[in-house]
Amino acid sequence: MSVTFVDLFKIIISAAFIENILLARYIGLCPYIGMSTNISNSLGMGMAVAFVMVLSSIVTWGLWNYIFIPLRLEYLRIMVFILVIAVLVQLVEILLKKNLPNLYRAMGIYLPLITTNCAILAVTFFGVDYNYNLLQVVIYSISVALGFTVATVLLAGIREKLRYAKVPNFYRGYPMAFIVTALLAIAFIGFKGLIK
Amino acid sequence: MKPQLKISLTLAVVCAIAAASLAAVNQVTQKAIAINSLKELEDSLKIVYPIADRFELEGASDREVSSETENQGFTIIAQYQAYQGDQKIGKVYRVGSKGYGGQIVLLIAISTQTSTMVGMRVLEHQETPGLGSEITSMNFQEQFQNKPLTDSFELNRDIQALSGATISSRAVIRACQGVLSELGKEAGQ
Amino acid sequence: MKQFWFYFKNGIIGENPVLRLMIGLCSVLAVSVKVENCLAMGAAVIFVLTCSSIVISLLRKGIPDQVRIPIFIVVISTFTTIVDLVMKAYLPPLSKAMGVFIPLIVVNCIIMARAEAFASRKPLLPSIADALGMGIGYTLVITAIGVVRELFGYGSILSVPILPETYQNMMFMILPPGAFLLIGIYIGVLNHVSRRTNK
Numbered sequence: 001m002s003v004t005f006v007d008l009f010k011i012i013i014s015a016a017f018i019e020n021i022l023l024a025r026y027i028g029l030c031p032y033i034g035m036s037t038n039i040s041n042s043l044g045m046g047m048a049v050a051f052v053m054v055l056s057s058i059v060t061w062g063l064w065n066y067i068f069i070p071l072r073l074e075y076l077r078i079m080v081f082i083l084v085i086a087v088l089v090q091l092v093e094i095l096l097k098k099n100l101p102n103l104y105r106a107m108g109i110y111l112p113l114i115t116t117n118c119a120i121l122a123v124t125f126f127g128v129d130y131n132y133n134l135l136q137v138v139i140y141s142i143s144v145a146l147g148f149t150v151a152t153v154l155l156a157g158i159r160e161k162l163r164y165a166k167v168p169n170f171y172r173g174y175p176m177a178f179i180v181t182a183l184l185a186i187a188f189i190g191f192k193g194l195i196k
Numbered sequence: 197m198k199p200q201l202k203i204s205l206t207l208a209v210v211c212a213i214a215a216a217s218l219a220a221v222n223q224v225t226q227k228a229i230a231i232n233s234l235k236e237l238e239d240s241l242k243i244v245y246p247i248a249d250r251f252e253l254e255g256a257s258d259r260e261v262s263s264e265t266e267n268q269g270f271t272i273i274a275q276y277q278a279y280q281g282d283q284k285i286g287k288v289y290r291v292g293s294k295g296y297g298g299q300i301v302l303l304i305a306i307s308t309q310t311s312t313m314v315g316m317r318v319l320e321h322q323e324t325p326g327l328g329s330e331i332t333s334m335n336f337q338e339q340f341q342n343k344p345l346t347d348s349f350e351l352n353r354d355i356q357a358l359s360g361a362t363i364s365s366r367a368v369i370r371a372c373q374g375v376l377s378e379l380g381k382e383a384g385q
Numbered sequence: 386m387k388q389f390w391f392y393f394k395n396g397i398i399g400e401n402p403v404l405r406l407m408i409g410l411c412s413v414l415a416v417s418v419k420v421e422n423c424l425a426m427g428a429a430v431i432f433v434l435t436c437s438s439i440v441i442s443l444l445r446k447g448i449p450d451q452v453r454i455p456i457f458i459v460v461i462s463t464f465t466t467i468v469d470l471v472m473k474a475y476l477p478p479l480s481k482a483m484g485v486f487i488p489l490i491v492v493n494c495i496i497m498a499r500a501e502a503f504a505s506r507k508p509l510l511p512s513i514a515d516a517l518g519m520g521i522g523y524t525l526v527i528t529a530i531g532v533v534r535e536l537f538g539y540g541s542i543l544s545v546p547i548l549p550e551t552y553q554n555m556m557f558m559i560l561p562p563g564a565f566l567l568i569g570i571y572i573g574v575l576n577h578v579s580r581r582t583n584k
Binding site for chain 1: 214215218219221222296297324363
């Protein structure tokens with residue numbers, strides 16, 4: 001099966017924008033809402049998520065196609081995939097602590113929380129359910145992470161400005177974040193039909 | 197006991213118990229799951245071609261819509277021979293067609309006896325709710341019932357498009373035309 | 386017994402997982418298009434949450450601290466897989482409607498958070514109370530959103546048509562923006578109500 005550049009480009013656009021994992025598929029909302037308070041947090045988290053997402057997609061893809069299917073162990077998928085993600089997050093933590101201690105300290109509690117980021121587990125499922133080959137899995141996971149980061153940074157930028165706006169008392173903070181997200185979601189719907 | 201040993205042992209025991217219980221549940225549910233997917237297929241074939249009493253998969257195995265088919269305008273996913281008793285009365289094609297929001301999967305039933313399209317059913321789609329999603333409505337699908345294959349199948353001349361959903365309607369037409377040309381190819385062989 | 390009710394009510398109101406603790410959000414918004422999906426999801430979450438809490442609470446003294454997260458993961462994913470397989474076998478249309486969100490229960494922050502914060506530290510009965518409370522609190526919120534979305538988006542509740550035939554379905558409620566808007570409003574209203582009652 002030949003995969004052309006156009007096919008890959010379509011994957012990138014649809015994964016990052018048209019079917020944005022946060023704004024169109026509702027996946028990955030907890031860290032999105034929790035971390036989007038300022039732009040630098042969002043960027044940092046986006047990068048960490050991207051790293052874990054791509055790595056875990058590759059590893060789970062390999063496990064699925066070369067171990068699970070031949071050995072008929074499909075029912076162990078949920079357990080093994082999430083364990084792979086947990087292990088990778090631990091590795092990232094150790095690596096960061098040793099080589100980039102400043103970034104490690106800045107990320108604080110959010111690093112271990114990446115494990116429960118539904119988006120990463122969801123992407124590992126999609127990577128195998130869509131019958132992608134290895135190249136497509138890599139491109140797909142990078143694109144989803146890109147879309148996730150873009151949406152988070154957008155919200156963070158708006159929330160930074162919102163701090164100086166007159167928001168009704170009971171809607172300060174999280175309620176306003178959701179309402180702004182609704183507007184972002186409407187904007188992203190405009191991407192539909194982009195790929196003919 | 198050494199702490200390292202206790203840690204690994206606990207983890208191993210818990211994993212073993214978990215894996216074993218899952219294997220057991222899997223055994224119990226496997227049959228039902230397999231039956232469900234077969235039944236789903238049978239049901240949808242029956243709906244689109246009611247007078248047939250059984251169907252047989254023709255040619256290559258029925259593969260799931262994969263990414264390679266996702267980005268193309270039209271693909272044939274599978275085709276089935278429709279029987280009434282021992283007599284071959286027609287075919288059902290399971291096809292994919294690129295719509296507005298993504299791949300549309302439909303069943304198109306053809307009667308080889310009367311050279312008509314028996315009917316069309318949309319199985320999966322990602323069209324806009326309220327607009328393109330109306331391709332699943334009876335009003336739209338009725339246009340394809342018992343339709344002579346010699347009709348032009350042109351949008352707005354032959355088939356009424358859905359208001360506000362030209363691309364979705366066109367996708368369905370493309371699927372029909374694809375099936376027709378496939379039939380032509382087979383007849384020519 | 387008093388303690389039981391305290392933890393139970395806490396999960397529903399005081400520390401409602403969705404509206405207060407802000408966890409478990411993804412499934413709430415994705416699944417809540419139809420009320421029957423909400424109830425099914427709620428049942429699944431209650432099942433996984435309660436069973437996991439029971440097992441973890443019973444094992445809490447024997448789990449070495451370093452491996453507690455992997456063990457939580459193994460326990461939770463086991464019950465999640467059981468729900469997934471059982472639904473695929475005996476409730477196929479529901480399973481299809483909920484799609485990837487059933488397997489995603491394993492990363493539903495509610496379950497992991499309660500295992501870490503509660504079940505691994507408290508005895509069996511309080512853990513069950515907390516699990517049931519949190520699960521029911523979750524189900525109430527997701528159903529509250531589902532009722533509004535199905536009513537205005539499809540004109541029905543539990544697939545029973547309620548609004549007259551002439552009602553034009555409000556697409557907005559079925560699509561993501563509607564869901565985000567609704568939950569934003571709900572949280573704001575809850576803030577308002579709870580601050581009023583605390584005064």
